[in-house]
Amino acid sequence: MEPLLRHIVIAIFALSFLVFTVFFGRLPVFRKTPIGFLHRLIWQYFPALLRRIDSAVTGGRIYRYSSRTWNYLLYEKHPLVIIFFLGLLTTASTLLLYQTYTTFAAWHRLLIPLLLPLPYLFTYLSSRTLPNTVVTHSNHSAQVAAYPYDRILFHPNILCRTCRLPKPARSKHCSICGTCVARADHHCIWVNNCLGRENYRWFLALLASTAVVLLYGAYLALIVFLYPRVHDRFTHYDHAFPAGLLSSWAPWPLRLKGFREDLNTVMVESIAVGGISVLGVGLLAALTWPLPLGLLAYHVYLVWAGMTTNEANKWADWRDQMREGNVYIGRIQSPHHGHARATSNSYAEMGGELWPLAPRQMLVRTEDGEIPREPLPPALEGVDPDSWERCHSLEAVENVYDLGFADNLREILRG
Numbered sequence: 001m002e003p004l005l006r007h008i009v010i011a012i013f014a015l016s017f018l019v020f021t022v023f024f025g026r027l028p029v030f031r032k033t034p035i036g037f038l039h040r041l042i043w044q045y046f047p048a049l050l051r052r053i054d055s056a057v058t059g060g061r062i063y064r065y066s067s068r069t070w071n072y073l074l075y076e077k078h079p080l081v082i083i084f085f086l087g088l089l090t091t092a093s094t095l096l097l098y099q100t101y102t103t104f105a106a107w108h109r110l111l112i113p114l115l116l117p118l119p120y121l122f123t124y125l126s127s128r129t130l131p132n133t134v135v136t137h138s139n140h141s142a143q144v145a146a147y148p149y150d151r152i153l154f155h156p157n158i159l160c161r162t163c164r165l166p167k168p169a170r171s172k173h174c175s176i177c178g179t180c181v182a183r184a185d186h187h188c189i190w191v192n193n194c195l196g197r198e199n200y201r202w203f204l205a206l207l208a209s210t211a212v213v214l215l216y217g218a219y220l221a222l223i224v225f226l227y228p229r230v231h232d233r234f235t236h237y238d239h240a241f242p243a244g245l246l247s248s249w250a251p252w253p254l255r256l257k258g259f260r261e262d263l264n265t266v267m268v269e270s271i272a273v274g275g276i277s278v279l280g281v282g283l284l285a286a287l288t289w290p291l292p293l294g295l296l297a298y299h300v301y302l303v304w305a306g307m308t309t310n311e312a313n314k315w316a317d318w319r320d321q322m323r324e325g326n327v328y329i330g331r332i333q334s335p336h337h338g339h340a341r342a343t344s345n346s347y348a349e350m351g352g353e354l355w356p357l358a359p360r361q362m363l364v365r366t367e368d369g370e371i372p373r374e375p376l377p378p379a380l381e382g383v384d385p386d387s388w389e390r391c392h393s394l395e396a397v398e399n400v401y402d403l404g405f406a407d408n409l410r411e412i413l414r415g
């Protein structure tokens with residue numbers, strides 16, 4: 001029994017790590033880290049290798065047949081991941097509660113039906129197309145007025161070739177959703193939708209509620225249900241589960257073998273008491289709750305920094321170019337009275353003068369690494385020509401979308 005259990009635990013750990021890498025490895029914080037490399041290995045190098053083997057062996061037949069399925073899974077709207085996630089949550093909570101619900105104290109029996117529906121509710125709200133999330137002909141001027149163009153990441157009068165509309169600041173066209181998305185964060189395969197201006201808050205709520213439900217599920221299964229029952233059988237045993245494991249924390253490295261034996265005994269006893277389902281669900285929840293919590297922590301960081309995931313990528317691009325030494329920063333002479341072309345159809349004209357910060361700087365990357373020279377391209381007009389300085393770090397750059405953590409959060413919660 002022991003090797004089997006050990007393999008189960010290792011498999012769950014490896015699976016959690018793999019899921020994390022597959023979905024979150026593309027985040028800019030993991031660029032140039034082993035997780036970022038592993039993500040590229042899974043998404044780029046490995047498929048490219050398979051394709052080469054396929055074209056050598058079958059003339060590319062397997063690729064042609066499978067690419068439709070693959071494209072469907074990755075680049076089209078489909079609810080498969082929602083079905084998988086909610087199916088897993090439903091199965092796991094049923095397996096756990098079927099055996100244990102009636103044994104819990106009254107306040108648990110009250111709290112469970114209050115907490116468990118939350119991930120379902122927030123998945124539903126995140127996956128719906130909300131009017132303020134998409135940019136349409138009818139709401140276009142209001143979307144443009146929502147945020148100023150910072151003239152670093154977002155410039156006025158850039159036309160979306162698909163929607164035939166000037167892109168509002170902070171928006172991004174999503175080819176999967178087929179629409180421009182306001183305050184675009186990222187296309188989330190988990191909720192089968194783009195996260196943008198109006199539904200981003202529901203996504204944060206989904207992450208928080210999923211982390212809470214998983215942690216609570218692990219607590220109910222392992223601590224509330226299994227611990228007293230297993231503990232009763234271990235009254236003779238000086239380090240029972242889990243208090244004994246915790247109290248033997250300090251000498252772990254010295255007693256690793258003893259610890260493994262204890263853990264194994266505890267698992268065998270737990271299965272005898274609650275079947276494989278209570279222990280399995282408890283372990284799965286205990287090992288996976290850090291995933292939504294970690295992602296939530298990353299998004300809290302983004303809120304703190306006044307960025308979307310899309311903008312974090314763009315800032316990371318600027319940072320990489322600054323390292324090459326070809327980036328210059330210039331001062332905008334008068335924020336609202338720049339070039340006529342730059343202001344037409346722009347934020348200020350649409351009545352959007354309520355944003356507290358106006359852009360005062362502009363970044364440019366020069367091909368030859370030399371200081372930008374006259375005549376400047378139209379996009380750079382309005383910059384004081386004497387103000388160009390080489391920019392080495394993002395710290396010298398103002399982010400007009402960052403109003404401070406509390407205001408950033410308020411702005412997100414308002415939708």
Ligand SMILES: [Zn+2]
Pocket residue numbers: 160161162163164172173174178179180181
């Ligand atoms: Zn578009």
Ligand SMILES: [Zn+2]
Pocket residue numbers: 174175176177178186187188193194195
């Ligand atoms: Zn999308």
